[in-house]
Amino acid sequence: MSTALHPPVRRPQRVAYATCRGVEDGEAMPVLAAFARLGVSAEAVFWNDPGVDWAGYDLVLVRSVWDYILHRAEFLAWSRRVSALTRLANPARVLERNTDKTYLRELAAAGLPVVPTLWVAPGDPVDGVAAVDWPELVVKPTVSSGARDTVRTADRAEALAQVAALTAAGRTAMVQPYLAMVEDEGETSLLYLGGEFSHAVRRGPMLGGGFADVAREPDADQLALAARVLAVAAEPGELLYARVDLVRLADGSPALIELELTEPRLFLALCPDGPDRLAAAARALLPGTPDRAPVFHRRDC
Ligand SMILES: Nc1ncnc2c1ncn2[C@@H]1O[C@H](COP(=O)(O)OP(=O)(O)O)[C@@H](O)[C@H]1O
Ligand SMILES: [Mg+2]
Structure with a gap:
C-alpha cells in the first residue's frame, strides 16, 4: 500500500512589495494583481514599518522606497537585515552600490561611455567647474532621484553656489554639460x-x-x-x-x-504585460518554483 497518500500541504508563497509612506506608486496595484494571477500572495508594505515580520515573506521586492534618499544609511541597514531573513530583490549588495551615483x-573607469562629469566632494577644489566650456551646466548630488536638488544653469556663479550648497551639507556634487x-x-x-x-x-x-x-x-x-x-x-x-x-x-x-x-x-x-512579466520573473526567485526561467513573449511595447 502506498504511503504517499497526500502531497504535503504548502502555504501560498508570500511576497512583500516594499514601498514607502506618502507616495503614489501607480505600478503597485497592477503588480499585486499580477502576483495574484500566479497564485502568489503579495502585499504592499512600508520598508521602514518596524512592525513587519520580514521573515514571514519568501521574497521582499524593493519597489517605490523613494524616501530612502533622505535616509540612505537606514535603508541600507534595513536591506542587510532583511537579506539575513529572506530573499531581497534586488540584493543588498546591489542597493549599496547603486544608491550613490559615484x-x-x-x-566610466571600466571603459563604459558615461555623461562627462566633474565630481566635487566636500573639500575638493572647484577650479574644474569654472574652467569647463560647456554652455549650460547641470549640478546634482550623487544621492538623489527625480531630479531632486538638481540645477540647470548657464551661470557659472549659480552652478558654483549649488556645488557649495551640496558640499557644505556633506554631499558630493556632480557637474555635467546640459545635454539638449x-x-x-x-x-x-x-x-x-x-x-x-x-x-x-x-x-x-x-x-x-x-x-x-x-x-x-x-x-x-x-x-x-x-x-x-x-x-x-x-x-x-x-x-x-x-x-x-x-x-x-x-x-x-x-x-x-x-x-x-x-x-x-x-x-x-x-x-501590455509588464506587470505579469515582473511578477513571473519575481516568482522564479521563490523557493520551490518549478519554472525557474521566466518566459516572455515580446509584444509591441
Ligand atoms: N546632464 C544632463 N543634461 C540634460 N538633462 C539632464 C542632465 N542630468 C539630468 N538631467 C535631467 O534630469 C533628470 C534627472 O537626472 P538623473 O541624472 O537621471 O538623476 P535622478 O533621476 O536620480 O534624479 C534626467 O532624467 C534628465 O531629464
Ligand atoms: Mg534619472
Missing part, C-alpha cells in the same frame, strides 16, 4: 526584467521643455550599450529588475546617464 565613475537632446530625441530608458530586455521608454525631459513618457523601440547601439553596462555592473542572474537610462553625446554616440537598480519606475503601464 558608481558612474567606476563604470533630452528635449528632442529624449532620454531612453531600457527596462530589463528577470535579466531579459523587456521594453524601452522615451523619457520626457525633467529640467525644461516637456513631453510625456512614451514607449519606444530602442536603437541597436542603445541595446548594445545597455547590455555592456549590465554585464559590467552585476553578476549574471543577480538582477530581478534594471533600468538603463541613456542619452546621446554631441557626436551622436550613446552614453549612460543613470543605471537604476534600486527603486526605478519600471514604466510597466507602457508594456
Whole structure:
C-alpha cells in the first residue's frame, strides 16, 4: 500500500512589495494583481514599518522606497537585515552600490561611455567647474532621484553656489554639460526584467521643455550599450529588475546617464504585460518554483 497518500500541504508563497509612506506608486496595484494571477500572495508594505515580520515573506521586492534618499544609511541597514531573513530583490549588495551615483565613475573607469562629469566632494577644489566650456551646466548630488536638488544653469556663479550648497551639507556634487537632446530625441530608458530586455521608454525631459513618457523601440547601439553596462555592473542572474537610462553625446554616440537598480519606475503601464512579466520573473526567485526561467513573449511595447 502506498504511503504517499497526500502531497504535503504548502502555504501560498508570500511576497512583500516594499514601498514607502506618502507616495503614489501607480505600478503597485497592477503588480499585486499580477502576483495574484500566479497564485502568489503579495502585499504592499512600508520598508521602514518596524512592525513587519520580514521573515514571514519568501521574497521582499524593493519597489517605490523613494524616501530612502533622505535616509540612505537606514535603508541600507534595513536591506542587510532583511537579506539575513529572506530573499531581497534586488540584493543588498546591489542597493549599496547603486544608491550613490559615484558608481558612474567606476563604470566610466571600466571603459563604459558615461555623461562627462566633474565630481566635487566636500573639500575638493572647484577650479574644474569654472574652467569647463560647456554652455549650460547641470549640478546634482550623487544621492538623489527625480531630479531632486538638481540645477540647470548657464551661470557659472549659480552652478558654483549649488556645488557649495551640496558640499557644505556633506554631499558630493556632480557637474555635467546640459545635454539638449533630452528635449528632442529624449532620454531612453531600457527596462530589463528577470535579466531579459523587456521594453524601452522615451523619457520626457525633467529640467525644461516637456513631453510625456512614451514607449519606444530602442536603437541597436542603445541595446548594445545597455547590455555592456549590465554585464559590467552585476553578476549574471543577480538582477530581478534594471533600468538603463541613456542619452546621446554631441557626436551622436550613446552614453549612460543613470543605471537604476534600486527603486526605478519600471514604466510597466507602457508594456501590455509588464506587470505579469515582473511578477513571473519575481516568482522564479521563490523557493520551490518549478519554472525557474521566466518566459516572455515580446509584444509591441
Ligand atoms: N546632464 C544632463 N543634461 C540634460 N538633462 C539632464 C542632465 N542630468 C539630468 N538631467 C535631467 O534630469 C533628470 C534627472 O537626472 P538623473 O541624472 O537621471 O538623476 P535622478 O533621476 O536620480 O534624479 C534626467 O532624467 C534628465 O531629464
Ligand atoms: Mg534619472
